[in-house]
Amino acid sequence: MHANIDPETVITKLPFKVMDELSGLLDIPDGSGRPYWKALIAVLPGDMYTDIQINRFSMEGLSLRGGGSSYSLLRDLGQRYCKTVKQLAAYLDRLHYEAALLLIKATEPLSIADNPNSCSVMTGELVKFSCKGKGFPYPRYQWYRAHTKGTEGGEIVYDEVSGAVDSVLEIESADDSHAGGYCCKVYHIPNGQQCSKFTEWAYLTVIRGHTAPPSTSPSGQILAPPVIRQQPEGNLRVDQGRELVLTCRATGCPKPDYQWYKYEDNPKTGAIDKEHIKGCTSEVLQFAQATSLDAGQYICHVYNSVAEAWSTTSNVTITTLAESLKRTQRCNIEILRDPIDVQCLPSVDQKLECLASCSTAKLFFQWYKDGQPIEGETTNQLCFQDLKTSDAGKYFCRVTAENIKSEDSKVAELKFLTPEEKFTATDKVALLIGNEAYRSGTSLSAPGNDMEKMAYNLYRMNFKVVSLLNLTVAEMRKALKIFCSLLSEGVYGLFYFSGHGFEQGGQTYMVPADAPTGYLPEECICAEEVLASMQEKNTALNVLLLDICRKFNDFTQGEFKRFESEAKGNTVYGYAATINSEAFEVSHQGYAIFTKYLVKRIHEECSIYDILKKVINDVNKDPYGSKKQFPSLMGNLKEDRSLADCITYTGRTTEFNTRNDAWQRGHELPSDIPIAQLPYGIVAQIEFEIRFSNVMLIITKILNRGASTWCEATPAKVPPEVDIKLLKGHLEVPDLNGRQGEAPFYKAIIENIQRIRGDFIFDLIVNYEYGGQRYTQALPIRIDRPLISQVWLMDELETERSPTEDEYPDSSTSNSLV
Known part of the structure; x- marks a missing residue:
């Protein structure tokens, strides 16, 4: 179990690393091929999730925005049902899923719940010994056999039973070679150290079938005489007042009974007779405090309905206190x-x-x-x-x-040792901007993909993430204004930009998507301007991560504005390139070298300084980046703060909730829309997903083909302010009779959602074929402003204009998914 996990905490408060590992384990299929997260749903109390909701979790694994089915389930259990770590551990315990439980469940001590029982069987019969251990990690088992080497009375040998590693030991066809004593080592390995206990010994007697017909009871049960397997100690010395214990164990069928005897002088005859000891009728003879009267010879009578046996004699000597003192005077500890x-x-x-x-x-x-x-x-x-x-x-x-x-x-x-100071944030907010579609410059392939991975990782670290693709300079300033409105005292603020950039006069500039050829500093956004805006909010941590080139700009002439911010010991810059050098992307694989390693490291629970140092070292070893890309690190961080630090908003609950509501308003998706009022029993559905804060996915699919021989549903006539890319795939869907058949589905990627000025209106075009004729039906769809457009209009920028329809590609552009 990871350190410092309170079992009463809500699941969503688990550290990122634990949630990440746990999600990965739950995505693995179990023995039946079903992923463990589905098995987890099956053991939840009540009917917590419908089939539709389970299918939604399944779709999360295919979502463009990353995440996973199991991660979505865990978040839902924590956020909607307030399930605790303790409850989650109980559910996983029902699945006996130790690998997942090791992350969240504390070690439980090992104990033996059930011991194996002795038995007698005929040659060739099945033998079963069983035991049961308790504890966590779950107990493991190894059986051992004790037998006499050579003739009776020879050396006792203890052998490990090969392959006997379960709680039940089965011997399919017993013979003389299996006779002997059996016990099981029950063990587990908490924290890398093995702890073990041994069960009591159980004895197996094998009766040869060819020597003589076995005796049986009227019920047909095999009868076997008692055989003493453990004799009492021959000579035992016990100090007066200490415990006296003698043990005699035997096997037989029926199970033998016991009676202990002590040899006593008979005053009438002068002989020494065996006198039974009242109440001593078990395997163990025990006196809590021995006295001088307990000295003497003891023997045990073992018997059942078949025969009887007598143990060897045990001579017990009781040492008086005076004798004990004499002996101990010669001994010092x-x-x-x-x-x-x-x-x-x-x-x-x-x-x-x-x-x-x-x-x-x-x-x-x-x-x-x-x-x-x-x-x-x-x-x-x-x-x-x-x-x-x-x-x-x-x-x-x-x-x-x-x-x-x-x-x-x-x-x-x-x-x-004095623990390192634990830092917390009152909240965590991130603004991510990726510009790849430049009107005048070279287009890039990495920013969208990289920003998607960054957003996914930061979201799982409890950041409120605003991610925006392909912004103009005015839109970048607007995004910065929205971002800073979410910052306040004690908040961690993170700004990430991927795209073109340059260096001029000691300041770093980010190039907007609408920058003209030969762009100047005043036509771009300065990183120092971003920091100055963040510092005004008295944040606890400012992190600026810039995956851009920093070559000097040859077009700059004359004076340009300089930005200064107060040094507060709370800032870190992570640059993909040092001054007057370039940053690179691997175009054919769609990623930038710097962000590739940033994504790999960013969730680690260490100082942001240490993370960036590791990233720099990774880039220096990268086959594409080595010797040509040189990341750099700059800052004045006075405290070892980490992006993985916990959020504690005690005393700031109202502020936290207000910020949370504002962020959620900017990330609200429309509900799915089922379309059932279609001819011939055709049923369609419109689904909505988020890729970025300003990029929405509209998925149109056929749920039932009805009586048609072919049908499809396509979005069309979207608002002219947005860009659309249409992708096509195929699904197996039923018809009215339940027969499966292929039908296309479409995934429309709607970009620049922030430019919408009213409700989002589009048409759903349903094409179908019936009776050899093709038909088309257009259904108008109206939804409220989605995602970032909800808050974008709250403070309209005078410099913004609505793009004309001519500036955007035709909405019929189509690329196949297959």
């Missing part, structure tokens, strides 16, 4: 190794150890903390798993032996 002081971090494993010796007596250990005995800690080692701060203190071990003066070890102090 010597501490060989004292426990030592330990400094450590919380949530790690640690142990203290005390070694001692005494030549003639058994040693007993008792650990103390701050002068008080620790219950149950009675071995020479004191082990800690997942250390807590409450474990800090002063420890020593008291070593005793029977009737000997105890010795105390030296005191060892366990204390914690």
Whole structure:
């Protein structure tokens, strides 16, 4: 289990790394081929999700914006149902999915719940021994067999039973070679250290079928005489007042009964007779405190309905207190190794150890903390798993032996290293801009793809992400204004830009999509201007990540505006290139080298400085970037803040909720629209997805072909302010009789949503064929302004104009998905 996970916390509050690993494990198929997230839904209490909702989770794995089915499910369980980590662990426990549970469930101590039972069988019969362990990680098993080597009375050999690694040991056809004692090692491996326990021994008697017909009971049960497998100790010395224990174990069928006897003088005859000991009718003879009267010889009678057997005699000597003192006077306890002081971090494993010796007596250990005995800690080692701060203190071990003066070890102090200061944000907001479709410059292939991956990672780190594609200079200023309106004191602000850029006069500039040929600084956006706007909001952390070239601009002439911001020790710049050098993309693979490694590292739980240093090192080793691209890092960060820091908005709840509502308004999608009022039983549906804050996907599909022989549904006549790219694919859909057939579906990528000035109106064109004739039906669709257009109009920019229809490509452009 990852450190510092409170089982009562809501699932969505899990650290990003845990959520990421957990999602990956739940996406894996189980033994039946079904992904584990679907198996998880199956064990949830009640009918929490309908088939339609489950299908939505399935579609998340295919969404252009990334994410995954399991991640969406986990977020929904946390956000909508407020399910805790403890509840999630209980559901995964029902699936016995240990790999996932190891991320969120604490270690549970190992114990034996059921021991195997002895049995007697005929040659060739099936034998089953079973046991059960409890604990987490889940118990593993290994069976062992004990048998006599050579003739009876020879050396006892303990063999590992090959392949016997389950809780049940089966012997399909028993013979003489299987007879003997069996026990199982039950173990698990928490935190890389094996812990194990052994079950009690069970004994197998195999009766040869060819020697004589076996005896049977009226019910047909095999009858076997008792065979003693464990004899009581031959000579036992016990100190007066200590526990006396003798053990005799046997097998047989029916299960044998026991009666213990003690040899006593008969005053009438003068002979020594066996006197049964009242109440001693089990395998174990036990006296809690031995007295001088308990000295003597003991024997056990073992019997069942078939036959009887007698154990060997045990001679018990009781040592008086005086004799014990004489013996112990010759013995002193010597501490060989004292426990030592330990400094450590919380949530790690640690142990203290005390070694001692005494030549003639058994040693007993008792650990103390701050002068008080620790219950149950009675071995020479004191082990800690997942250390807590409450474990800090002063420890020593008291070593005793029977009737000997105890010795105390030296005191060892366990204390914690001063933990690194934990930083938090009152919220986290990111503005991502990717410009790739330049009107006058070279088009790029990477910004959209890279921004999509960045948005996905930041979203999973609880950033409120505003992601915008292909903005004009006016739109970039508007986006910056919206972004800064979401910032305030204590917030982490992140600005990312991917596109063209340049360096001039010690300032870095980002080129908008509408920049003219030979662009000048005043026609672009300055990174220092962005920082100055962010600093006005008194943020706790400002991160500017610029995947751009920084070559000097040869077109600049005369003076240009300079931007200055107050140094507050809260800023980091990550540049894809150093001054007067270039940044590169791998065009045929659609990614930029710098962002490739930024995406790989950005979620790591370490300082943003450290992340960017790793990214620089990665780029230097990249086969495409080595020796030609040189990222750089600049900043004045005085605290080791991380983008993975938690959000704590205590005392700022109203502000947090207001910001959350504002962000959600700018990312609202229309609800799916089912279209059932179509001829001949045709059923269509319109679905909406988000790629970026200003890019929406409209998916039109046929759900049922009805009585038609062919049909399709296509979006058309979208508002002229937006751009559209139409992709085509095919699905298997039923007709009225349930027969599956192929029907096309369309995915319209709607860009520049921010330019919409009213409701979003378009047509759904349904084409179908019936009776050999083709028909077309146009259905007008009107939806509220989607995504960023909701907030874009709240503060209209005078410099913006609505593009004309002539400036945009024809909406009929089509590219096949297949």
